[in-house]
Every structure is written in structure tokens, then in C-alpha cells.
Amino acid sequence: MPTLQDVAREAGVSKMTVSNVLNGRRDRVSPATIARVMEVVGRLGYVPNATARSLSARRSNIVALAFPGCDSGGVESLMNPHDSVFLGVVESHVTKAGLYLMAHSVTSVESTADSLRSWNVDGAIFLGTRADEVAALQAAYDAPMVFIDNHGTSPHISNVGIEDRLGGHLAGRRLIEAGHRRIGFVGPRFDEPGVVRERHAGFVQALAEAGLELRPEHVVRCNASFDAAVAVAQQVLAAPQRPTAVFATADIIAAGLLKGFARAGCPVPDEMSIIGFDDLEVARHVTPEITTLHQDIPGKARAAVEVLLAQLAQWPAVRSERRVLGVSLVERGSVGPPPASVR
Amino acid sequence: MPTLQDVAREAGVSKMTVSNVLNGRRDRVSPATIARVMEVVGRLGYVPNATARSLSARRSNIVALAFPGCDSGGVESLMNPHDSVFLGVVESHVTKAGLYLMAHSVTSVESTADSLRSWNVDGAIFLGTRADEVAALQAAYDAPMVFIDNHGTSPHISNVGIEDRLGGHLAGRRLIEAGHRRIGFVGPRFDEPGVVRERHAGFVQALAEAGLELRPEHVVRCNASFDAAVAVAQQVLAAPQRPTAVFATADIIAAGLLKGFARAGCPVPDEMSIIGFDDLEVARHVTPEITTLHQDIPGKARAAVEVLLAQLAQWPAVRSERRVLGVSLVERGSVGPPPASVR
Incomplete structure (x- = not known):
């Protein structure tokens, strides 16, 4: 365990300065020094005996919402629409319950656990x-935790999610019913359990039920970014035996593909069908509007707060709870029959 | 000043229950009772002697980001894209400075001041x-405050904003230079000082410089909502001597108008030009992409944290600081010459 002395040495300041920074007496410490001390504190994993630690026996009335932070390239965290709607609704319910919301971007399990501890x-x-x-988060801090959209298999986890696999299945079936036989998949990598893997599994299952298979050359990797999707549209079109329809694992990808296909002179839905996922606002902004799988983000946020409040009431007894919200197909304008040339 | 007794009577619970709720001993209090007690506390303006009050002589290391809360209809707060990008960047800089971020939706000055006080x-x-x-917020809580996009005239306010008036002027000039003479304005009401009033003033000034006036029948009120804008597109088209171009005070309005005009068989930019404001992602999602005024939202968030940290370092001395970030025209595809019929 690093000590206050370690932090002071590493930051090149006195122990008193470190103590001042960590105990809120920052009047005579320059912002640059504060930043340096905190950087060292974070790097060494020092857990300060800070102001709030004196309260550790009590409740703080603070609930944290942790969201994904900087990407590995160090780009500042910019919330996506799903996360920001979620945060807005969580804040409203947390406040109604007489609690306060701390917003925290996760860059590592360690720094997140430190933040939770520091404010108890x-x-x-x-x-x-x-x-x-x-498991690492649960081991690092002893308090009720509710995870969102986590598909881990631990029995000791409270989670609120949606029917991701069913959604993927519905997406596949919708395209098959429209007459498509060569159907592509565009989404992020899914080496680990998660929503993308689930949506993919449901989609592949729907294809299999119709005697179809997802050809490797029709699987295109794409992060959940509009610009990335605009760019990979070319890749979809250049595939051997080009697909006549694609399932995009997120609406923002579907919207980017729509633009990329249009630029390439491949109009949706006449020459190419697209089905998205999430039913975010972007699905209705674009033309044609995107046929997609609706998920209830405000409902998910509400459920998350309910589960957390129930756990707080029982704490330190823990009864993990899983809630799975439904998904539903929203018909719009991005799915049509395959072009006549391949029918 | 309301007392604990007042709160207990009004909420129909014992003083002990109120005390338990306010001091974090919520194990044996039902969520419904907690909610009721907090509602009464907020309504009466009771300031609890809560857990954290014992820390009042010290710094808390917590910074609050307050954003607009529920609308008057009681709809849950859903952050708009501007606010969520802003929050993401603020969180990142606040964390780098070794501080914590509390996210708080503002429903009233009183409840906000109570929240700031409760957590010091x-x-x-x-x-x-x-x-x-x-002024009400500054009077209610004694700490550094930085306002965003506030156009109030108090000299004792720290504010970070953008060149809203210049932006409106650039928008007007761009449409005039494209050859338009009948130009409309679509945006929220602006009875009070604020960004919309500034953007409108700059726009009207650009028109006046070209010997044009903004006719009252070409001013269409529209909240910053996609659906509202789709709906008011009809109103723009139905106006006597229909405008050939419109300035929308926000990209989300411009995107909605684009869809509304398309539905009415009035293609952009062939029959109608649109210029937006903000340069949010939606401006690039739609087709044609929207010509707009760019503002640097991450830069604004960074500046807000810098100003706040500078004030914290000086506190309790206060030197208010105003920063105004520039705006710039981003050419895309939604502005063209007026249709031949009116040239």
C-alpha cells in the first residue's frame, strides 16, 4: 500500500501539500500542483484518508452513476445518446428518493473504486x-451495485438489461420475411459476453431457422460511430455476393450506413435494406426513417434506480436481482424487398 | 425558517423519521416515506442539519453541474445532446483536477440551493x-458559480458563452448572399435575455444591413424539439409570401424542418434553404447535411471548469470572469439560391 510519503516524493511536494490537497485545503495550492498530486495519487493507487472518510460508518446519501470514460486514445469522454438519456432519468429518480447523484466516468476499475470509497x-x-x-468492482468496494446491460454469468450480480438476443432474432426474421437471403451484419467486435454478442447470436439463430447462414465476408466490424459506419458502407457493398440487407447493432451505425449507401448510389430501401437497434432519435431524423428494435431507455433507468433502492433498504443483506425489459420491432422505411435483379 | 417539527407534521411522520431520512439512516424507512419527506423538505425550504453539514467549514471536493430539469408538464428530464456532451467533458476535467462531479437537475432555485448546501x-x-x-442562486448559496450561455447583465457573474449574436448575423448574411430576400426565423420564444434573443438580434441586424426586414408572419415559434419542428414546417410554408429560406436557432429544429419540408414536397435546398445553429451531430446525420454555425461545446466545457478552478483557488475573494468563444459558419448542403420562380 503506497503511503502519503510515497505520493509526496513522487509528486515532488511536501507531505503537508499532499495532505492539504487531499483534505480540501486547496487555497494555497496551485491548480497545477493539485493536478500533479492527484495524478500521482491515481497512478500509485493511494487511498486518501480524506475529509469524507470520517463519515465512513454512515450513509452518504450519494449514489454514483458510472459511465464509460475516455477511449484508449485519450479522447475526452463524450456521452452517447443512450447514456445521456439514461443519466437524465436516473438523476430524476435519485433526487425524488432524497439522494444525490455523482457522475463518474470509468477509466479503470481501480480509480472507480477509489472514487466510490473517497465519497463513501x-x-x-x-x-x-x-x-x-x-467481480473486480464488487471486490473493490462493498456496497450495492446495479449493472446495466451486462451479460456476465455471475449469479451474484444485480443487472437491468433488455432482450438483446430476442431483438437480434426479430431483426433477422424481419429481413428474411421481406424476402432477403443474403443478409449482412454490421457491428462492433464481440470477443466478450455483451449486448453485441447477444444480438448477433439471436440474429444468426433467425437465419439458421430459415436455412440461411451468415457468411464471414458479410460480417463487417464497425464501432458505434456515425462516421465509422459511413466509411464501412463501402465494405458492405464491395463484399463478394453483396448482401441485399444488413442488420446494424445500433441505430447510429444504421444511420451512417444509410448515408454511406446513398453516397455510393445504392438507395435504401430500393437497393439495400437496413434494420437498426435501440430506437434512438437518430432513427427518426434520417430519411428514410430506420426500421429498428425499440428498447425503453427511460424504463431501464427507472428499473435500475428501483433495484438499487431496494438493495439499499436491505443492505448489508444482499439479494441480487435481474430485470430484463422487452424489445419490440418498430416499422419505418428502411426495409423493403430485395432489388428485382436478385429476386 | 421551517423546523424539523414542521416537516414532520406536514409529512405525517414522526420527527425521528424525518431525522432518519435526513441523516442517512434510511434502513427502516420505506422509499415512499423517504420521497414524501424529501418532497415536504423541498416545498417548505427546510435546510437539514444533515450528515455533511458537519463538514461545512471545509471544502467538500465536490463540484455540481446543474442542468435544466423536468419541464413544467412533469416529464422526466432527458438531457439534450448539447448538455450531455458538455457534461461528459466537464466530468473529465473535474476528475483530472481531483474533484468529484455531482449531477443535479434544476427544478427550482430553492431546491438547487438546498442541494448545494446539503453537500457543501x-x-x-x-x-x-x-x-x-x-442573482437568486448567488444569494442562496455562497460559493463560486459559473454560468453557461447566460446573457444577464449583472457585472458579478462568471459566464462562459459563445458569440450568439455574431452567429445570428453570419446566418442572416449567408442566406442573403445566396440571393434570398424573404427569409424566415424559426426558434423558441425569447421574452427574456438569452441565446435565442441574441441569435435573433444578430439575424435581424444582418437583414437590416441588406435593407430587408423580418416580417412578423415569417417568425415561427418552435421549441428545440425535432417533432415540434416537423410540425411547424407547414406553418412556414403556409405563410403569406412564403419565405425562400429560414434561419433555425438550433440544428435539431433545422433537422425537423428539413423533414417537414420534404414531406410537404418542398425539397431542401432546391425550393427552400435552411441554416441551423450549434453544429451538433444531427446536422451531419440528415440529407442534405445542414449548413450551420459551429460552436465548440467541449471547449466551452473546458473553459467552464478552468474558470471555476480559478475561482476556487481565489475563494473567498471573487473576481468574476467572462469568456466568449467564437462561432464559425460550416458550409454543408442545406443552403442554395432561391427557386427560379421567385428570382
């Missing part, structure tokens, strides 16, 4: 954690 | 406050 938060809701991070 | 926050950044709320 009563509980936390986690967006966007990988399945393998759950 | 070191300072706060306010999104979306009206000019007349500044």
Missing part, C-alpha cells in the same frame, strides 16, 4: 462495464 | 439558467 457512496449504477469487470 | 459543494456550473435566476 451508498451504491452505484454501472453503464458499459465488461462482464469481467463486475 | 465547493462550486457549481449552471447550464440553462434564465438571466433572472442568477
Whole structure:
């Protein structure tokens, strides 16, 4: 365990300065020094005996919402529409319950656990954690935790999610029913359990039920970014035996593909069908509007707060709870029959 | 000043229950009772002697970001894209400075001040406050405050904003230079000082410089909502001597108008030009992409944190600081010459 002395040495300041920074007496410490001290604190994993630690026996009335932070390239965290709607609704319910919401971007399990400890938060809701991070977070901080959209298999986890696999299945079936036989898949990598893997599994199952298979050359990797999707549209079109329809695992990808296909002179839905996922606002902004799988993001946020409050009421007894919200197909304008040339 | 007794009577519970709720001993209090007690506390303006009050002589290391909360119809707060990008960047810089971020939706000046007090926050950044709320907030809580996009005239306010008036002027000039003479304005009401009033003023000035006037029948009120904008597109088209171009005070309005015009068989930019404001992602999602005024939202968030940290370092001395970030025209595809029929 690093000591205050270690931090002071590494930051090149006195122990008193470190103590001042960590105990809120920052009047005579320059912002640059504060930043340096905190950087060292984070890097060494020092857990300060900070102001709030004196409260550790009590409840803090603070709930944390942890969302995915900087990407590995160090780009500042910018919330996506799903996460921001989720945060807005969580804040509203947390406030109604007489609690306060701390917003925290996760860059590592360690720094997140330190933040939870420093403010002795009563509980936390986690967006966007990988399945393998759950146990580490639970081990690092002892409080009720509710995970969102986590598909880890631990029995000791409270999770609120949606029918991702069913959604993928519905997407596949919708395209098959429209007459498509060569159907592509566009989405992020899914080496680990998670929503993308589930949506993919449901989709592949629907294809299999119709005697179809997802050809490797019709699987295109794409992060959940509009620009990335615009770019990979070319890849979809250049595939051997080009697909006549694609399932995009997120609406923002579907919207980017729509633009990329249009630029390439391949109009949707006449020459190419697209089905998305999430039913975010972007699905209705574009033309044609995107046929997609609706998920109830405000309902998910509400459920997350309910589960967390129930756990707080029982704490330190823990009864993990899983809630799975439904999904439904929303018909819009991005799915049509295959072009006549391949029918 | 309301007392604990007042709260207990009004909520129909014992003083002990109120005390338990306010001091974090919520194990044996039902969520419904907690909600009721907090509602009464908020309504009566009771300031609890809560857990954290014992820390009041010290810094808390917490910074609040207050954003607009529920609308008057009680709809849950859903952050708009501007606010969520802003929050993401603020969180990242606040964390780098070794501080914590509390996210708080503002429903009233009173409840916000209570929240700041309850956690003894070191300072706060306010999104979306009206000019007349500044003095009330400053009077209600004694800490550094930085306002965003506030156009109030108080000299004792720290504010980070953008060149809204210049942006409106550039928008007007761009449409005039494209050859338009009948130009409409679509945006929210602006009875009070604020960004919409500024953008409108700059726009009207550009028109006046070209010997044009903004006719009252070419001013269409529209909240910053996609659906509202789709609906008011009809109103623009039905106006006497229909405009050939419109300035929308927000990209989300411009995107909705684009769809509304398309549905009415009035293609953009062939029959109608649109210029937006903000340069949010939606401006690039739609087709044609929207010509708009770019503002640097991450830069604004970074500046807000810098100003707040500078004030924290000086506190309790206060030197208010105003920063105004530039705007720039982004050419895309939604502005063209007026249709031949009116040239």
C-alpha cells in the first residue's frame, strides 16, 4: 500500500501539500500542483484518508452513476445518446428518493473504486462495464451495485438489461420475411459476453431457422460511430455476393450506413435494406426513417434506480436481482424487398 | 425558517423519521416515506442539519453541474445532446483536477440551493439558467458559480458563452448572399435575455444591413424539439409570401424542418434553404447535411471548469470572469439560391 510519503516524493511536494490537497485545503495550492498530486495519487493507487472518510460508518446519501470514460486514445469522454438519456432519468429518480447523484466516468476499475470509497457512496449504477469487470468492482468496494446491460454469468450480480438476443432474432426474421437471403451484419467486435454478442447470436439463430447462414465476408466490424459506419458502407457493398440487407447493432451505425449507401448510389430501401437497434432519435431524423428494435431507455433507468433502492433498504443483506425489459420491432422505411435483379 | 417539527407534521411522520431520512439512516424507512419527506423538505425550504453539514467549514471536493430539469408538464428530464456532451467533458476535467462531479437537475432555485448546501459543494456550473435566476442562486448559496450561455447583465457573474449574436448575423448574411430576400426565423420564444434573443438580434441586424426586414408572419415559434419542428414546417410554408429560406436557432429544429419540408414536397435546398445553429451531430446525420454555425461545446466545457478552478483557488475573494468563444459558419448542403420562380 503506497503511503502519503510515497505520493509526496513522487509528486515532488511536501507531505503537508499532499495532505492539504487531499483534505480540501486547496487555497494555497496551485491548480497545477493539485493536478500533479492527484495524478500521482491515481497512478500509485493511494487511498486518501480524506475529509469524507470520517463519515465512513454512515450513509452518504450519494449514489454514483458510472459511465464509460475516455477511449484508449485519450479522447475526452463524450456521452452517447443512450447514456445521456439514461443519466437524465436516473438523476430524476435519485433526487425524488432524497439522494444525490455523482457522475463518474470509468477509466479503470481501480480509480472507480477509489472514487466510490473517497465519497463513501451508498451504491452505484454501472453503464458499459465488461462482464469481467463486475467481480473486480464488487471486490473493490462493498456496497450495492446495479449493472446495466451486462451479460456476465455471475449469479451474484444485480443487472437491468433488455432482450438483446430476442431483438437480434426479430431483426433477422424481419429481413428474411421481406424476402432477403443474403443478409449482412454490421457491428462492433464481440470477443466478450455483451449486448453485441447477444444480438448477433439471436440474429444468426433467425437465419439458421430459415436455412440461411451468415457468411464471414458479410460480417463487417464497425464501432458505434456515425462516421465509422459511413466509411464501412463501402465494405458492405464491395463484399463478394453483396448482401441485399444488413442488420446494424445500433441505430447510429444504421444511420451512417444509410448515408454511406446513398453516397455510393445504392438507395435504401430500393437497393439495400437496413434494420437498426435501440430506437434512438437518430432513427427518426434520417430519411428514410430506420426500421429498428425499440428498447425503453427511460424504463431501464427507472428499473435500475428501483433495484438499487431496494438493495439499499436491505443492505448489508444482499439479494441480487435481474430485470430484463422487452424489445419490440418498430416499422419505418428502411426495409423493403430485395432489388428485382436478385429476386 | 421551517423546523424539523414542521416537516414532520406536514409529512405525517414522526420527527425521528424525518431525522432518519435526513441523516442517512434510511434502513427502516420505506422509499415512499423517504420521497414524501424529501418532497415536504423541498416545498417548505427546510435546510437539514444533515450528515455533511458537519463538514461545512471545509471544502467538500465536490463540484455540481446543474442542468435544466423536468419541464413544467412533469416529464422526466432527458438531457439534450448539447448538455450531455458538455457534461461528459466537464466530468473529465473535474476528475483530472481531483474533484468529484455531482449531477443535479434544476427544478427550482430553492431546491438547487438546498442541494448545494446539503453537500457543501465547493462550486457549481449552471447550464440553462434564465438571466433572472442568477442573482437568486448567488444569494442562496455562497460559493463560486459559473454560468453557461447566460446573457444577464449583472457585472458579478462568471459566464462562459459563445458569440450568439455574431452567429445570428453570419446566418442572416449567408442566406442573403445566396440571393434570398424573404427569409424566415424559426426558434423558441425569447421574452427574456438569452441565446435565442441574441441569435435573433444578430439575424435581424444582418437583414437590416441588406435593407430587408423580418416580417412578423415569417417568425415561427418552435421549441428545440425535432417533432415540434416537423410540425411547424407547414406553418412556414403556409405563410403569406412564403419565405425562400429560414434561419433555425438550433440544428435539431433545422433537422425537423428539413423533414417537414420534404414531406410537404418542398425539397431542401432546391425550393427552400435552411441554416441551423450549434453544429451538433444531427446536422451531419440528415440529407442534405445542414449548413450551420459551429460552436465548440467541449471547449466551452473546458473553459467552464478552468474558470471555476480559478475561482476556487481565489475563494473567498471573487473576481468574476467572462469568456466568449467564437462561432464559425460550416458550409454543408442545406443552403442554395432561391427557386427560379421567385428570382
